[in-house]
Amino acid sequence: MEQKTQQKGKIISTRKLAVTGMLSAVAFILMYLEIPVPIMPSFVKFDFSDLPALIGAFALGPVWGVIIELVKNLLHLAVSQSMFIGELSNFILGGAFVLVSGLIYQRKKTKKNAFVAGLIGALAMGVISIFSNYFLVYPVYIKAYFDGSLETCLAMYNAICWEVADTGVGPHLFEIKSLMQALLIFNLPFTFIKGMISVGISMLVYKPLSKFIKG
Numbered sequence: 001m002e003q004k005t006q007q008k009g010k011i012i013s014t015r016k017l018a019v020t021g022m023l024s025a026v027a028f029i030l031m032y033l034e035i036p037v038p039i040m041p042s043f044v045k046f047d048f049s050d051l052p053a054l055i056g057a058f059a060l061g062p063v064w065g066v067i068i069e070l071v072k073n074l075l076h077l078a079v080s081q082s083m084f085i086g087e088l089s090n091f092i093l094g095g096a097f098v099l100v101s102g103l104i105y106q107r108k109k110t111k112k113n114a115f116v117a118g119l120i121g122a123l124a125m126g127v128i129s130i131f132s133n134y135f136l137v138y139p140v141y142i143k144a145y146f147d148g149s150l151e152t153c154l155a156m157y158n159a160i161c162w163e164v165a166d167t168g169v170g171p172h173l174f175e176i177k178s179l180m181q182a183l184l185i186f187n188l189p190f191t192f193i194k195g196m197i198s199v200g201i202s203m204l205v206y207k208p209l210s211k212f213i214k215g
Contacts (some may be wrong), residue, residue: 023052026072062102069094097125122195
């Protein structure tokens with residue numbers, strides 16, 4: 001009896017490793033499908049690479065979701081053009097997103113709780129993105145892309161504000177005067193919405209995929 005239990009445990013572990021590898025590969029591929037966002041600086045792009053990790057966190061557990069985030073970014077290091085800072089930031093934010101979402105979903109595995117878990121995970125990712133960008137990402141990017149000039153970086157955000165005003169969508173009501181202001185007004189909502197898009201898609205595809213993932 002004990003031997004059968006051990007064999008069953010090995011089969012489950014092997015399956016989890018195989019599924020994790022597959023989801024990591026899909027996430028790595030999705031990192032290439034970047035979509036420029038008109039209301040964000042050119043070096044900030046949208047991708048769906050957190051989706052496989054979120055599905056993994058729901059189906060296998062939060063730790064496996066974090067592992068998927070780690071593996072996809074380790075794979076991306078081989079072709080990175082972001083001086084590795086982009087991958088580190090992606091892992092921090094994506095890891096927080098799927099860990100929080102997975103932990104909450106684990107307590108009650110219902111469709112409603114999956115949405116609540118994803119919502120809270122996306123909020124957590126948005127808040128963490130402020131500190132990650134402020135202390136880690138932007139200091140490097142400002143030095144690399146803006147010759148160390150914070151003013152040039154902020155000018156890009158202000159140009160976006162004027163472009164929005166010119167379209168008639170809304171007036172130019174404010175001027176970006178600090179990096180923290182830019183992150184709060186632009187990056188935080190962008191990161192939250194990015195997370196919620198992954199949540200929305202996962203709600204549509206999770207049930208049929210979970211049968212395959214769990215065996």
